[in-house]
Amino acid sequence: MFGYITTNHMELKIKDYVTYQACYCGLCQRLKKNHGQRARLVLSFDMTFVAILLNGLYDTEKTTTMIRCPFHPLKKKQVITSAMSDYAADMNLLLAYYNWEDDWIDDRSLKSRLFMLLQKRECQKIAKKYPRQHQSVLDYMKKLAECEKKGDQDNLDEAANLTGEMLGEILVPKEDEWSDVLRRMGFYLGKFIYYMDAYDDLEEDKKNGTYNPLLSVSQEVIEEILKMMMANVSECFEYLPIIEYEEILRNILYSGVWLKYNTIKKERQKEE
Numbered sequence: 001m002f003g004y005i006t007t008n009h010m011e012l013k014i015k016d017y018v019t020y021q022a023c024y025c026g027l028c029q030r031l032k033k034n035h036g037q038r039a040r041l042v043l044s045f046d047m048t049f050v051a052i053l054l055n056g057l058y059d060t061e062k063t064t065t066m067i068r069c070p071f072h073p074l075k076k077k078q079v080i081t082s083a084m085s086d087y088a089a090d091m092n093l094l095l096a097y098y099n100w101e102d103d104w105i106d107d108r109s110l111k112s113r114l115f116m117l118l119q120k121r122e123c124q125k126i127a128k129k130y131p132r133q134h135q136s137v138l139d140y141m142k143k144l145a146e147c148e149k150k151g152d153q154d155n156l157d158e159a160a161n162l163t164g165e166m167l168g169e170i171l172v173p174k175e176d177e178w179s180d181v182l183r184r185m186g187f188y189l190g191k192f193i194y195y196m197d198a199y200d201d202l203e204e205d206k207k208n209g210t211y212n213p214l215l216s217v218s219q220e221v222i223e224e225i226l227k228m229m230m231a232n233v234s235e236c237f238e239y240l241p242i243i244e245y246e247e248i249l250r251n252i253l254y255s256g257v258w259l260k261y262n263t264i265k266k267e268r269q270k271e272e
Contacts, residue, residue: 004196006259022079024043025080027051034089047092062082063080091133094137161191181236196261203268
């Protein structure tokens with residue numbers, strides 16, 4: 001995953017920070033329990049957001065426990081888990097698997113190939129359990145490769161739309177009265193993530209002559225695009241009847257998602 005959908009810790013209340021960390025640890029624990037110790041390596045902020053959002057929307061039973069984590073053995077940590085933690089863990093590993101596959105195809109990364117082989121069986125289980133989400137990722141990887149090979153710099157939205165469509169399916173655990181709103185929210189969030197990743201890679205892609213839809217786009221236009229995407233995401237979020245974690249989710253959507261962008265922007269302004 002990309003790691004752009006995270007909190008702004010400095011603006012979180014202490015109790016909300018503790019809760020966020022408990023949900024993050026909960027996702028880690030579910031990765032381990034459901035898919036083995038190695039699966040914890042793919043733990044992401046993006047899927048922590050998915051777990052918290054779905055936990056906040058659906059009235060699912062949550063379990064809070066205290067555990068001693070091998071990575072932080074001196075003090076017990078609070079852990080929050082639920083059925084939505086299981087779902088987010090499955091999606092986390094599914095996306096990681098195909099990211100490894102992409103790295104293997106593009107760069108012949110032996111490390112990625114090894115992880116693929118180690119997690120292939122687990123990915124097959126997830127694919128069988130969630131065929132719609134799995135198919136969306138397969139379609140995404142195929143179409144994105146075709147789009148990048150074509151290298152059409154004039155079609156700004158083509159690749160971003162593909163990412164949005166895929167994440168839209170990932171954000172929908174089941175078809176119900178909220179699936180359309182979640183799908184739309186995921187669509188614009190996916191586009192934001194794609195554009196943020198393209199912005200992150202912009203200077204390197206300029207040097208290497210690699211495809212990047214933002215190569216000929218000004219800083220001002222890039223910022224307006226990102227703001228437009230998050231405005232649409234936020235509109236969907238405010239429509240949802242979030243039961244819990246509202247402040248954490250608002251912190252992520254209105255502040256946290258901009259941390260990486262602001263850091264990159266400042267660094268490039270210094271270089272100029």
